[in-house]
Amino acid sequence: MSEPFPFTSSGSQWLGITDRVMGGVSSGSLSRETIDGRVANVLRGTVSLENNGGFVQMATDLALDPSVDMFVDASEFDGVELEIYCEGREMEEKFNVQ
Numbered sequence: 001m002s003e004p005f006p007f008t009s010s011g012s013q014w015l016g017i018t019d020r021v022m023g024g025v026s027s028g029s030l031s032r033e034t035i036d037g038r039v040a041n042v043l044r045g046t047v048s049l050e051n052n053g054g055f056v057q058m059a060t061d062l063a064l065d066p067s068v069d070m071f072v073d074a075s076e077f078d079g080v081e082l083e084i085y086c087e088g089r090e091m092e093e094k095f096n097v098q
Contacts, residue, residue: 001039005032012061014041024053035085 028045045056
């Protein structure tokens with residue numbers, strides 16, 4: 001995470017997306033912060049179910065050059081590891097990784 005935010009080590013960019021793209025009213029923001037001594041990409045948001053909405057997300061392309069090839073050869077990898085820190089009502093929060 002030494003590259004300047006919001007860029008990834010492959011040069012793609014982290015994007016914040018909310019349900020506003022389809023008429024919802026949720027809001028969110030992305031930042032890079034130090035939490036418990038570790039550098040982290042932070043997604044903050046308020047999800048609203050009004051107007052049939054209900055999501056806040058962060059996304060990036062994994063491909064090194066999406067204009068050439070949208071796919072990533074992950075055959076040499078064992079998996080993906082995420083560390084989630086939640087400051088909400090944990091029993092009500094739902095996370096989805098795609």
